[in-house]
Amino acid sequence: MPDATPPPSLLDDLLARLRAARLASAQDPFGDPVLLLALAISRRLDDGSLDMDGLEGLVQYLSDDAAAGRAKRLAAYLGHVPGTPPAAALEAVAARLVRPDPLDSPVPFATFKSSVERTCFAAVFTAHPTFSLPAGTGAKLADAATTGEAPPRGLAHRPAPVDLREEFAQANAAILRGRDALDQLAEALFGAARAVWPDRWHTVTPRPVVLTSWVGYDTDGRTDIGWWDTLKLRLDMKRHQLQRLSGQLEPLGEAAAALRARIATALEAVGRQAAAVPVKPDPESVQKLAGEMVLHREAAMTGLSALMPLFDAALAAAPDDAARMQLAVIKAGFAAHGLSLAHTHFRLNSAQLHNALRQRLEITTSPDDLSLRRGLLGQINAALAGVETQTVDFGGLFAEQASAAKLMMSIAQIVKHVDGSIPIRFLIAETETGYTLLAALWLAKHFGVDRHVEISPLFETATALERGERVLDEALRSPHFRDYLRQHGRLCLQFGYSDSGRYVGQLAASYLVERLKLRLAELLKKHGMADLELVLFDTHGESIGRGAHPKSLTDRLDYLFPPQARYALAKAGFAVREESSFQGGDGYMLFGTEALAQSTIARIAEHAFQRPKDTEDPIYAEADYGADFFATVRREFGELVEDPGYAALLGGFGPGLLEKTGSRPSARQSDMGGPLRITHPSQLRAIPNNAILHQVGWLANSLHGLGRAAAANPELFAELRERSPRFARALAMAARAAECSDMGVVRAVIGTLDPGTWLDRAAATARPGRQELLLSVAAPLDAVGLQAPLWRMFRRLQADHLALRAAWPELPTMPERLVLLHALRLSLIHRLWLLAVSVPEFSPRHGATPETVIRRIFALDVEPALELLRQVFPAAPDPVAGLDFHEPAGRDSRTSYAREHAEIFEPMRRLFALVRGCSAAVSQEVGAFG
Template structure:
């Protein structure tokens, strides 16, 4: 094929004039010369009207895509200078602000009641019902009430998933607008609300450019602090009711109810960038923040108590806290450079060892002193506050939250491989029994060893390093709070026994809560068998009995990626119910089972779209909870709040309190849905329905064309939303096509589908499933709370999906479309540009593969849409989803972005000729542009074509003049001004659109 012709920069249309005095709607740093005469509201109305015209035409012209037609219309208007780049930038800012405010409104309605007084009243009613279920009868015995209050019913876990789609300042604005209150708790006045809206209108809607692990950790600490304050408020309400009903016994209480935990900085699954020193330093920061919180509480109590005997005890507590805080500050300071510097590591180790006494490693003494102060006071209000302080010390000790460590099962297997002769997969039926016998023998003979930071630094295997980290943490930072040890991709009982062996070896058996993460298809189908096989080991069984806990984690993200989100929820629920039977069979009804759901805020990761109450019941279906009650097994539910999307619910105090109120309602209020839900009376239909989805999605995942769809633009339409490092390859080469969805992690996988306009991971396969027995489907949607809740996920996903949008992104890569445009344009320069783009796309040959998978998705989606329409009509129950106005904003954003992609491709045809540099050819570079990998492309172009020659010797004084101008004097300022910078600027706006789409959908991925 002939090389496509490239064009001179002089062929580009001139930059539009700028005039006028009005105030533009832009963030502080505009990308194009500001057009102060632009009116984004007028432009939006014009484009909406044009889009509506194209929509109406498409009813009689099925071959015309209204999204693509609007994109072409916008391109023509830019070419003719009817609108300026600045006008487009201002319109995107306007639409982004609209989407931001839509999200803020949704947060408020999603959480439900946010008035703190009303939520407090609701919690009082819940606690009163525990003490006195029947108002006509006496209260239950104190010990029974105490047993309910002093156990964890729910756990809130803050994770570091890459969902930081905006910055912390705008996240706080979201939280305040959602709660209707400012950060102090005052109701928002009209002026205060207007000020917040103005911040959103001029804010830069993107993640921090330096989104580091430290930034994420600070963000999580703010959320955790608000959660702790909300929890202390809950404890105060508990004590208020207890004091009223049990006036002689209430002081003995240590309320728990809800635990708070974090894995930010401790999640080493797939992250080589987090060092052992990072993890210990961040855990010390969690400790320091809690010590300071306790000091503030104690200082207020001392002020209110004065010089009474209780005040003297509190002063002793304060002195211990002050000394511990000072020691912890010093430890944090010397930890920063410890990972790669042996002398600094030794210094850090000495600081840890030397601070073991003064730094406090447990809260036992503080709890005793709080009790002494309590015994010394008669004042009921002060006594309540002292009991609250003691409860906080007893429940979360020396940390703002409990610690969750995570690694992958493969890392564990690699660590033990030589000792057990592991030469195949751990679950290989030929060797499985031998491997289990070998690891059981190792556990039986394990004698605890001691380690120090030198041992940790010398260790080569990541799994053993993690156990050593935890051992050092347990010795020197927090010696009493249990630590969760999460194992991703667990598919074998062998994995759990390896974890137990290392726990025993490093003296952590009593402290570590070993938890498999069931997320793969195999694990979800066999998770109960894995647990049962582990329990056949006398060592594992004894470990569970001794700790009194069995912890299991379910991954909604990865399971949804491979099974489809709707099928995943069915398999997870089925596994939960089977686990109840396993524990009962093994006589373990005296333990507590911890069920941790690592879902997200997005529908693609188990974040139910209707309300927080629905989200909690979607994750932990009432019938599955009742299965444990039936077997007399205590359950602690846990769920994650992931990254920026999850933390937002805890960035305003009353919003955080409202979230905890919804949590308590879900676990303490009587659950009526557990009885007579018709979905459980028809197991054959249910099994076949979800099996059809699973089969469809399994086939889709294995289709290489689906991988191509995920990889063609990939995550380049979004900003980087997490701190995980991205390898930047200077020698670009041709982009490698994605060959399987497993090459993308779950959140990027889902994020790509959102940005392409069809949420296949949630709606995929539903057309096939709903068409099988449509009457039964509609009947269950109308009568089954569990089934309806699952279908609401699908309905919402359908409301933010659009086949025309996906088709427009795919047809942008159709060489035929570009040639058709070339045949119709009257502009010779534009004709050559269009032909050049077509030639490049022909070489890449993407369109045929994408069209094939599009037709596959299209057929199923059309069937689903028809099924949902019939159900809504027959039942009178409207479909769940975004409103027409939000949908219009979404469609317009997609249309503008398609136009920007076209703009970038056309600019790419003007890149000057160059000989291959750094192994990079022009064809490879243009392929990168097609894949929207723009930043490294522009970096390479700026290096190949420098805009000036700094330090050119020809310009220096050599004692005589020279009139010769050699090649070294040639610069490429024109290319930078008219080609490279505009390309980079259009790409920046393209990613801003990605943030706006995320706002309207509700969350990343």
């Protein structure tokens, strides 16, 4: 009887081959299981047992499975249990605020009121190129996380093109769900208060958590955002807020009639203003805009004063407690956010500030020259003493050339004509000297907005984190800066993990950030500023490798601001407001549905209202060990960054593995066309840098250096992993990184770039004509000469990782399905390269030669190369075919290149699409892009 057992599936067969290859490599350390699997896939394509349709189906299947796993992790990350109403967690938070001990009396009303009316946390929506999924796919993953059901199969997993307007639309959708969740929090707070203080509950205006956005206002590293774009988007945010208010008030009938009428007037005026913003400004269109902004300013409202009395009147006229509750919730959201869906963060680079003051004050001294720093600070302080305020109009804004001045003038016009009720944060990237902060203050005073602007340095680079205390000290020595801070009552600071993670490593960066936060109390007391509120904004991505903790949102918040640091600042008498970024499409998924948004706000509220405690943690008792451990990680990773082999790993074909996931490029372009050959990580932006590490299978910025650090004292390392929550939480970052990393994958990537691999294949092949092609691949790889630095760098990685596994035997490993994805993609790249060297010779075209085209394809810059090849080898049919011209036809002049298109160019296109499809699946497995 024939065997009725169905043949094993393609996936099962490949996984079995991978297991066998891994087992064999345990006995044969010279084998490479990932490359062997890639070769097995290639041979199946050669013998016809596997075709492109089968490969496409396999990549789709793996991508869908990865998406299902990501949806489950998202729900677990937020503590969301499908079927359980998230509002219950918000009610529990509110109940604890009213009565911390269920068996004890409630807190005094004044205590409750002060605790909920002070903003203690802000969720900041940022953009950047992290929209790694089509919006529809992201929505389906969020739905799956909410319901607990698997997302549908056949989803599109590769990123879709995104421009600034699409970034803004996705951010707004997430912010709207966040605002709804904040309303649920406010309702829970009111409900808990009403049960204890039935006559006073509605006199509270809770705003413990707010939302903020820099989408459309962040010009650091971007040239696609003009002042007119910023103004248009800010008017849109105002319009959305007013529309939301109107919709919320609609069911309240006559009690809210006056409010709705005033909002309707404002909406009409804001609509006229937004319609007047030019797509591309010229003097006439800016003149028209100015007329609309000024003429309709009062009707459009520029603050809270026009509506707050109407809210109070509506509350007094409310027919019952249900209507009063609705009005109180709506009023609280309005009071917390002003005339916008979210608060506003502007951002620019310190160099732009320095340039603006060089023009206006003729300060030519470089802020980086330490020998002249004292004189430079004296100059700017003298300028602050005599600064004159300049009136801003739209004509001046149109004519201004300096980026920083243009940004500050935009703020002046927004404050004057759009909304002056909520301060605007002015974030300055790469702040490495106190002069930068004083320069920002001079510019704010010069344009008359110092009362409306919260100046905040971004401490992100290694230099900034090291000098952060000195930077603040330099600024605080200025009486003008101290007066400015007293005027606002707070000091705002931003901490980043992009550049710090790129150059010193994620774990070392977290230590440097915490150390700087802990030193703030002493520094501010030294300058007599102990009564300031501290605003501590941590920015990062939502994935492993960029500073956001992968275990849970609760762990992430404690990782960014450890309980011991919270307690130390509270003990020193400082009120602290925490802020955390939710970045791009990946971060927005935490607000992807109503239930997920409520779970996110619940975890934030639990964290924000957690009373700081003096919890003993052994890592602080072993302060010398902790300092040495993270210093070792930093040193080792810093040496890796300077290793030419590390740049070769990132740049060999790494940028080509990534799709564009936002509205700015991943790397700078070369003058010769095509991508710049990466010779140092600084040539890549931070997010694609980290994304490439995901794609090459080694998250070095979260792993490297830990082996050397752990090996210094393995016993204490193991003890602190068990006993120290702070240390364990940091190492959980490394554990997740290890799940996304595999030495075999890195070895296979390097082997692919090594001409020796291709020579070995050429020696072993028996397939007719294949040896010549394999030799043709080896030659250009040999010319690039990456193999020697790559293998040296690999030995560095391997030695450190072996030391880490010796000290930490339980460290996770990459799951088989993710290893398979990497092997599958390498097989596709190999096939792509074999086709590339099959392209017929052609004469130089637009400066391109066959050699330059092959180099571009080897760097996976495939689409432009294919476009050029389509021009060189047109596939159009012969227009005179079948006609008789009474003479012998010139065969060459009428040749069609349809065969080259069918056998080379179209397969290359499909292969490259699958390469990018695998990259999308890897991003799903890791959990984000960047």
